[in-house]
Amino acid sequence: MTLFPILTGPGSLDPPSIQTILSPETYQSIASFLSAYGSLQPLLPGIIISFLFLGSTRFTEGITKKKYPVRYKAYQRRVGMFSPIGTVFKGWYLQATGERKKVDDLLWGPVKAVNGTKKVN
Numbered sequence: 001m002t003l004f005p006i007l008t009g010p011g012s013l014d015p016p017s018i019q020t021i022l023s024p025e026t027y028q029s030i031a032s033f034l035s036a037y038g039s040l041q042p043l044l045p046g047i048i049i050s051f052l053f054l055g056s057t058r059f060t061e062g063i064t065k066k067k068y069p070v071r072y073k074a075y076q077r078r079v080g081m082f083s084p085i086g087t088v089f090k091g092w093y094l095q096a097t098g099e100r101k102k103v104d105d106l107l108w109g110p111v112k113a114v115n116g117t118k119k120v121n
Contacts, residue, residue, distance in 0.1 A: 057081065074106040 020026055021037045065072045080086020094100035
């Protein structure tokens with residue numbers, strides 16, 4: 001096993017062919033399944049950690065949503081779950097629909113202009 005399985009030699013991560021995936025014999029025994037999908041084994045730790053991360057995120061979001069139902073819903077409408085680019089697109093969408101000020105006021109409180117600068121209450 002290598003630290004960077006994608007950078008190993010050719011043939012180490014060959015995906016199974018379509019015929020192998022669609023063949024019923026592939027799923028009749030563990031040995032045939034492992035022979036078909038064994039080349040993807042180096043990716044399993046990363047996939048498992050990703051599912052663990054997603055599950056723990058959903059769990060903690062559920063707790064927060066129960067504690068702050070209105071503001072957390074506004075937060076979810078304003079901020080992307082994992083990607084910063086999602087936050088940008090959500091901000092643009094809220095701006096285009098005219099809801100950004102309402103959502104931002106729920107999250108950070110109303111913004112007032114004081115001497116030409118914005119101040120959050």
